[in-house]
Amino acid sequence: MNNPYIVLPVIFQLFTAVLLMFFWFRVNAQRLITIICSLISVGIAIWLFNEVYNRGILTMQAGEWQAPFGITFVADIFSATMVLLTAISGMAVAVFSTGSIRNARLKFGFFPILNFLLMGLQGAFLTGDIFNLYVWFEIIIIASFVLITIGGEKAQIEGAMKYVTMNLLASAIFLTAIAILYGMAGSLNMADLSGQVAQIENRGLVNVVAILFLVGFGIKSAVFPLYFWLPASYHTPPPAISAIFGGLLTKVGVYALIRIFTLIFIPDEFLSNLLIIMAALTILSGGLGAILQVNMRKIFSYLIVCHIGFMIAGLGIYTELAILGAIFYLIHDIIVKTNLFLISGLIFKLKGTLNIEKLGGIYKKYPKYSLLIAIPLFSLVGIPPLSGFWSKLFLIEGGYLEGQYTLVGFILLGSFLTLWVIAKLWSEVFWKESVDLPKKINVKYFYELKPFKQWAMIIPIVILTVISLYIGLAAEHIIVLSKQISSELMNPSAYIEAVLGTKTDMP
Amino acid sequence: MKTIIFKTASTYLLPLLVLFSIFILLRGHYLPGGGFVGGLIASIAFVIHSFANGIDQTKSIIKFHPGFLMPIGLAIALLSGAAPLLIGESFMTGLWFEEPVSVIGMVGSALFFDTGVYLVVIGVTLTIIFTISETL
Numbered sequence: 001m002n003n004p005y006i007v008l009p010v011i012f013q014l015f016t017a018v019l020l021m022f023f024w025f026r027v028n029a030q031r032l033i034t035i036i037c038s039l040i041s042v043g044i045a046i047w048l049f050n051e052v053y054n055r056g057i058l059t060m061q062a063g064e065w066q067a068p069f070g071i072t073f074v075a076d077i078f079s080a081t082m083v084l085l086t087a088i089s090g091m092a093v094a095v096f097s098t099g100s101i102r103n104a105r106l107k108f109g110f111f112p113i114l115n116f117l118l119m120g121l122q123g124a125f126l127t128g129d130i131f132n133l134y135v136w137f138e139i140i141i142i143a144s145f146v147l148i149t150i151g152g153e154k155a156q157i158e159g160a161m162k163y164v165t166m167n168l169l170a171s172a173i174f175l176t177a178i179a180i181l182y183g184m185a186g187s188l189n190m191a192d193l194s195g196q197v198a199q200i201e202n203r204g205l206v207n208v209v210a211i212l213f214l215v216g217f218g219i220k221s222a223v224f225p226l227y228f229w230l231p232a233s234y235h236t237p238p239p240a241i242s243a244i245f246g247g248l249l250t251k252v253g254v255y256a257l258i259r260i261f262t263l264i265f266i267p268d269e270f271l272s273n274l275l276i277i278m279a280a281l282t283i284l285s286g287g288l289g290a291i292l293q294v295n296m297r298k299i300f301s302y303l304i305v306c307h308i309g310f311m312i313a314g315l316g317i318y319t320e321l322a323i324l325g326a327i328f329y330l331i332h333d334i335i336v337k338t339n340l341f342l343i344s345g346l347i348f349k350l351k352g353t354l355n356i357e358k359l360g361g362i363y364k365k366y367p368k369y370s371l372l373i374a375i376p377l378f379s380l381v382g383i384p385p386l387s388g389f390w391s392k393l394f395l396i397e398g399g400y401l402e403g404q405y406t407l408v409g410f411i412l413l414g415s416f417l418t419l420w421v422i423a424k425l426w427s428e429v430f431w432k433e434s435v436d437l438p439k440k441i442n443v444k445y446f447y448e449l450k451p452f453k454q455w456a457m458i459i460p461i462v463i464l465t466v467i468s469l470y471i472g473l474a475a476e477h478i479i480v481l482s483k484q485i486s487s488e489l490m491n492p493s494a495y496i497e498a499v500l501g502t503k504t505d506m507p
Numbered sequence: 508m509k510t511i512i513f514k515t516a517s518t519y520l521l522p523l524l525v526l527f528s529i530f531i532l533l534r535g536h537y538l539p540g541g542g543f544v545g546g547l548i549a550s551i552a553f554v555i556h557s558f559a560n561g562i563d564q565t566k567s568i569i570k571f572h573p574g575f576l577m578p579i580g581l582a583i584a585l586l587s588g589a590a591p592l593l594i595g596e597s598f599m600t601g602l603w604f605e606e607p608v609s610v611i612g613m614v615g616s617a618l619f620f621d622t623g624v625y626l627v628v629i630g631v632t633l634t635i636i637f638t639i640s641e642t643l
Contacts, residue, residue, distance in 0.1 A: 004597040011589055011598065018585055021578035063599040 001498070003051070003058040006075040008044050009083050010126060013119035016041070020112040027106040031098040034111050038091040041118075045080075045087035052080040057498035059128070067128075067499050068189035074128035076495055078327070078485045082125040082255055085331065088467065089247045089338040090118045092460035096342050097240035099449065099456030100349065105151045105238065113150070117143035117244065124252050128499055130178055130264075131188045133256065137174065137220070141167045144249060147241045148233065159236030166219055166229035174216035180209050191499035193264045194492060210265040214257070214274070221253025223312055224281035227305045231289060234304070235297035235354075239345025242297060246304050247338030251330060254311050258326065262489040267318055275316030280410040282309030287417030296344050296354040296429070299421060300337070303380070306414055307333055313407055314395050322398030323486035328478060329391035332379070332471050336387065339376045339464040346373075346457055347429070349446040352437060356425060361434025369458075370430050372465060377426065379468045381419045387472035390479065509559075517559035521568075524552035532625050533611055533618075542621035546628025554636055562640050573637065576630030584623025587616045 016037040023029040052058055052075050060073040075083070094114060101110055120139035127133050144167075148160045182188060184205065185196035200206055215226070222230040230250070234242050261267055267275065286306025293299045307329070314326025346369070348354050350362065363370040375386070382388030392415055399408040439445075446454065471478050488494060528549035535541030557565035591600040603615035611618075 004592055004595060007598045008592075011585070011592075014581075014585055018578050018581045021581070024574070024578075060597050062597055063601065064597050 001055060001058055002060065003075075004060050006048060006051075006058050006060050006126065007062075007073050009041065009048060009087065009122040010119055012037070012041050012044055013115050013122055017112045017115035017119065020115065021109070024109065025107060027103050030106060030111045034094045034098060034115075037115075038087075038094040042084075042087045042091050045084040048075060049080045049084045051075075052077055057495060059498050067501075068187050068192035071132050072128040072189060072191070072499055073126045074191075074495065074499055075126055076488055076498075077481070078255075078259075078489065079125045081331065081481065081485065082251075083122055085334045086118065086121045086125065086248060089244065089334055089464070090114075090121075092338060092342065092464050093240050093244045093247075095456055096243070096345065096460040097238075099453035100240050100345050101238055102444070108150050110147070110150055113143050113146045114244070117147065121248055121252055125255060128190050129188055130181070130190050130193065130260075133190075134171070134174055134178060137171060137252075137256075140249065140252065141171065144245065148237045148245075150241075151238070153236075156236045159233035162229045163233040166226070170216050170219035173212055173219070177209050177212035177216060180205070180212070184209070189499065190259070190263055191492075191496040194496055197264050198266075206265065207268070207270065210261075210267075210271060211274075213260055213265070214271075217253045217257045217260070218278070219253075221250045221257060221308055221312075222282075222305050223278050223308055224285050224305075227282065227285065227308075230305060231293075231298055231301040234301040235295055239297070239341055239348060242301075243338045243341035243345070246300065246341045247334050250304055250308055251334055254308060254330060257312070258315055258323070258489065261315060262323070263492050263495065267316075272316055272318055275312055276404065276407050279309045279313035279316050280407055282306070282312060283410050283414035284309075287414050287421070290421045291417065291424075294355055294357050296347065296356055296359075296425070297341065299356070299425060300340050300344060303340075303418060303421065304337060306418065307337075307380075309414060310392070310395060310411060313411060314398065317395075317398050317402050317404055317407070319398050319402055320483075320486050320490050321394060321401065323489055324479070324482045325391050325394030325396075325398050327482040327485050328394060329388075331478060331482070332387040332391055332468070335464055335468050335471065336376050336380050339461060339468065340380065342457075342461050342464070343373050343376065346446070346461065349444070349449070349457065352440045352443045352445060356428040358435065358437060359429045360432035361430075363430040364434070372461060373430075374426075375465045376468055377422050379472060381422050382415055385472050385475070387468050387475070389472070390475045514559045517556050521552050521556045524555070525549050528552070528625075532621060535621055536613075536617060542624030543628055545621075546625040547632065549625070550629050550632035550636070553633060557636075557640070562637065566637070569633075573630050573633035576626045577634075580623045580626030580628075580630060582623070583626065584620050587619035587623065590616055 016033070020030050020033055023033065057074065057076045061067060062071040062073065097110065117140060120136050120143060124133055124136035124140065127136060145160065145164055148163055149156055181193070184200055185193055187193050187196055197206060219226045234245055283306055286302050286309060290299050290302035290306060293302060310329050311326045314322045314329065344354060347359070347362065350366065351359055353359060379386035379388050382392050392411065395411055396408050399411065528545040531540040531548060532542055532545035535545065553565055553569070556568070588599045591602055592598060601615050601617050603613060607613050
């Protein structure tokens with residue numbers, strides 16, 4: 001069904017960014033506008049989700065140029081869910097950064113750039129055109145380059161170098177893949193490509209292009225063996241920025257992988273095996289890496305890599321049940337990972353360091369905060385009935401039914417490694433007797449902040465924790481949603497029909 | 508480059524190049540040109556002026572910080588793109604006035620979008636160049 005307003009989440013982010021640019025040097029006005037506009041954007045995302053959930057897939061042809069020639073925006077339930085999650089974590093990060101980011105950084109345009117980044121994410125989730133997807137990826141990485149270097153500390157620049165190099169390489173590979181695909185199929189519309197690619201006789205070349213897409217998105221979503229840039233760069237920028245990076249930037253790569261490999265390239269045996277091997281090694285390398293680290297944000301960075309493996313595993317098994325698990329994991333992971341990086345920011349403000357060997361005694365001094373922090377940590381591990389448990393259950397069941405026992409073993413091993421890391425973190429940071437740390441001059445501690453800023457840091461963590469509790473305790477709703485998404489993904493004929501407006505028979 | 512020939516020429520080149528850039532902006536819909544190229548030409552006009560007379564002279568002509576053109580241009584482009592949404596058409600659909608305007612020709616939302624691009628390009632280029640030449 002045609003609905004010109006599905007592009008509103010994108011336009012509204014751009015509007016916010018432009019509005020903020022008018023108040024370039026007035027940081028307090030920027031703080032107020034950011035909080036109000038991020039709440040409105042959550043409202044728009046809820047409206048879009050509701051509309052798509054009740055009325056089915058909505059499309060929009062930009063400039064009234066009909067598909068497959070114009071740029072199509074498609075909001076199916078998968079896209080609408082991702083838009084909603086982006087808006088929620090974007091809101092959390094925006095509110096958190098009104099409290100945690102210092103004025104010097106805000107004067108270099110932190111908030112406008114954050115909104116450009118969110119605009120890129122919303123666009124990437126809504127577009128139905130593969131070249132347009134590339135353009136949104138470019139907007140995301142350009143905005144993220146600015147965010148990762150803003151402030152210009154030495155460590156930040158070092159992390160940014162690795163980040164920029166790998167992401168530019170990924171973009172170049174992605175663009176090459178699009179060029180070859182366009183040369184073969186003569187179309188860029190994803191729904192149209194779905195039918196065109198299936199008819200191409202040169203299957204070898206199709207597989208090569210599929211691998212190019214896999215490598216391009218693989219670098220962006222940090223899968224084995226292309227993950228090493230992530231732990232090297234995510235711990236350098238301020239915590240609010242690593243929260244939006246850790247929560248959403250790798251997930252947009254996973255989203256693109258799931259979209260491309262269910263709609264355009266249906267994995268054959270070779271591709272499935274490749275995805276499964278990559279998933280297993282990603283889980284292993286991420287988990288083992290996390291054990292060795294002592295910096296809290298580096299631990300979380302390695303855990304991102306580890307858990308990306310779970311989602312790729314779901315895609316590799318390629319049954320409706322496994323995809324359901326992957327989607328559920330994606331929903332859970334965006335909220336929890338954003339929250340964990342925000343928490344690392346809070347702990348840094350409390351103690352002035354993130355080295356877990358030096359930290360300690362937080363439980364004794366701040367019992368309420370510790371209880372709050374415990375919930376996302378244990379959801380990440382997957383202690384029933386919290387949110388991580390259900391998704392792993394479906395992944396393991398999906399793998400078991402397909403006879404992928406080794407992969408199931410790796411998923412269990414990954415959960416076990418996560419449990420180990422989180423248990424170590426908990427005992428080191430919260431239970432261990434505290435040592436008096438020397439007071440750092442250039443750190444503004446939590447108790448020195450104004451009450452408004454203290455609340456601005458606590459409230460987003462509370463909101464995200466409540467959402468993860470909801471995902472865990474009301475798992476029934478999320479399972480129904482994920483089931484609908486995975487059945488739509490596995491039978492894309494409704495998507496193709498909505499975009500092209502014709503009935504097609506899919507094999 | 509404080510030669511008298513260049514200095515005198517730059518005073519005449521500035522208005523000429525700005526006029527030329529507007530001409531390029533207006534013919535851009537069907538012919539080569541448009542907001543991006545027009546914006547570059549307009550900023551070249553100011554760059555040449557700053558080479559000949561020094562950066563402070565150029566700044567005193569412009570009066571405000573060129574970076575301020577960026578949000579204005581973006582706002583114009585965004586509004587012209589979003590205008591069709593108000594009458595229930597898709598984002599970026601071209602809306603046209605019925606009658607042509609003299610000199611300019613047919614006026615539509617595409618022209619406003621291009622004007623926005625024109626302003627953004629001037630803003631970005633001048634901000635970059637002024638910042639670089641300040642730190643030199």
